[in-house]
Amino acid sequence: MKKVVEVLPDKQILVERSLEIVKDKIQTAINERGQCTLALSGGNTPKPLYEALANEALPLEKIHVFWGDERYVPPNHPDSNQKMAREAWLNKVDFPPTNIHPMPTSSGNPTADAEKHSTELREFFQCGAEFPVFDIILLGMGNDGHTASLFPHTDALSVLDRLITVGSKDGQPRLTFTAPLINNSRCVIFMVAGTDKQPALAQIFSPSGDETSYPARLIQPVSELWWLLDQSAGSQLER
Numbered sequence: 001m002k003k004v005v006e007v008l009p010d011k012q013i014l015v016e017r018s019l020e021i022v023k024d025k026i027q028t029a030i031n032e033r034g035q036c037t038l039a040l041s042g043g044n045t046p047k048p049l050y051e052a053l054a055n056e057a058l059p060l061e062k063i064h065v066f067w068g069d070e071r072y073v074p075p076n077h078p079d080s081n082q083k084m085a086r087e088a089w090l091n092k093v094d095f096p097p098t099n100i101h102p103m104p105t106s107s108g109n110p111t112a113d114a115e116k117h118s119t120e121l122r123e124f125f126q127c128g129a130e131f132p133v134f135d136i137i138l139l140g141m142g143n144d145g146h147t148a149s150l151f152p153h154t155d156a157l158s159v160l161d162r163l164i165t166v167g168s169k170d171g172q173p174r175l176t177f178t179a180p181l182i183n184n185s186r187c188v189i190f191m192v193a194g195t196d197k198q199p200a201l202a203q204i205f206s207p208s209g210d211e212t213s214y215p216a217r218l219i220q221p222v223s224e225l226w227w228l229l230d231q232s233a234g235s236q237l238e239r
């Protein structure tokens, strides 16, 4: 595994650097395989990246967008990761609607919707019983060390035989990529900003630690792992 850790001077430069890397990875995927499969993160940190992507001339017909996790709310709910990404990027450009693959959250049964999305992924990737290989998975990290919707001390952390499972934050269900699905990606990119993330980052970058307390430690992709941090998050890291 190639692991890159970059500490950028501030959040704006973090976003600019993230844009540069994501554009490069998109082009590489298209050059090599004719398309790019990109899974978006939710939360606040990536929103300016999505807004920047909206100003880029990209071969949208060759890009397929997914989400690494989703709050179990309707797509028009203020907490929806889908809503955030559509408003920041997807609705501003001419994405083919069939290239956008949101997680289903409308049946009222998170487990059933998790299985439904797993089936949708298997059909798209034509991967049979194997795990799909995403070209790029964007992730954030909470100040508790969670990533996607893999929260500390939850059952989702130990789901190793499925693509999508049901996470839980304060009892609220969420759909999430499992750790093995994330780790099967060609390139995982974390974007982390803010001093409140320092303690969790110290735990995650520690040579030893508890993965159930700091789930981002579970993310050890077979190919590439990028940690893009702003100074306020990453300045104290022992690298």
Ligand code: 6PG
Binding pocket: 041, 042, 043, 044, 045, 046, 069, 070, 071, 081, 139, 140, 141, 142, 146, 147, 148, 149
């Ligand atoms: C979500 C995200 C989540 C997020 C972290 C960090 O659905 O909220 O997938 O994992 O990346 O909570 O969020 P911030 O970027 O807002 O700090």
